[in-house]
Amino acid sequence: MLLLSCCCFFLTLLQCSNAVEFTFDLADNAEDCFYEEIKRNTSAYFEFQVSAGGQLDVDVVLKDPNNQIIYSLDRATFDSHQFTAETTGVYTACFSNKFSAFSHKIVYVDFQVGEEQALPGVDEHATVLTQMETSSQAIHKGLNDILDAQTHHRLREAQGFKRAELINQRVMVWASLETASVVLIGVLQILILRNFFTDRKPSQSRYERL
DSSP states (O other): OHHHHHHHHHHHHHHHOOEEEEEEEEOTTOEEEEEEEEOTTOEEEEEEEEEESTTSOEEEEEEOTTSOEEEEEEEESEEEEEEEOSSOEEEEEEEEOTTOSSOOEEEEEEEEESOOOOOTTTSSSSSOOOHHHHHHHHHHHHHHHHHHHHHHHHHHHHHHHHHHHHHHHHHHHHHHHHHHHHHHHHHHHHHHHHHHTOOOOHHHHHHHHO
16 A cells, blocks of 8 residues: 555656657767747746767757747757746757768756645645655755765766777777787797798808809
8 A cells, every 4th residue: 555655756746747858869960959848927947958979069040930049059078958938839959970971879868847746735735844855855855965976976976987988999909009009019029030940951052153
């Protein structure tokens, strides 16, 4: 019974939430757009971060329902933008990687619309909040902050891991070239020394005199 109550509680929180958070793969020389319906006078928060690929940069454009640009940034790695919708309709967020012909990008997006809903049953009465309700709100806020911090730390971890892989690959290539160079130089030295200590045949000496 307790487990069922907890599940219903978290489902209610998910239904009240108007935020979308995801990571997608942006192919090279491509552009992807995402759409969100926002009502007038509703606040929205838009955030993105390139976690892997190339120079960690993309072109970002945010448009209103009238196709007017309200936010634009070229070759950016991370940024956030908060705005209030002036008209009701579908807002478009486009990410472009057309300037890159070889490397694809992995982009994290966080799009929050409206204020976060309060915990179910907490703000439904006009009386003063009890100590348990106040503690529940504080815990809820703290958990949201922890989730945000974990998300950003995971993104930084992914960036660090990708850079470490790239450095490791370059070190392996450089080490392989150095090993091949050392082996080649060693073989050449052996052939040259062997030629110095090889006795020439008499016929060869006679032909050289002639």
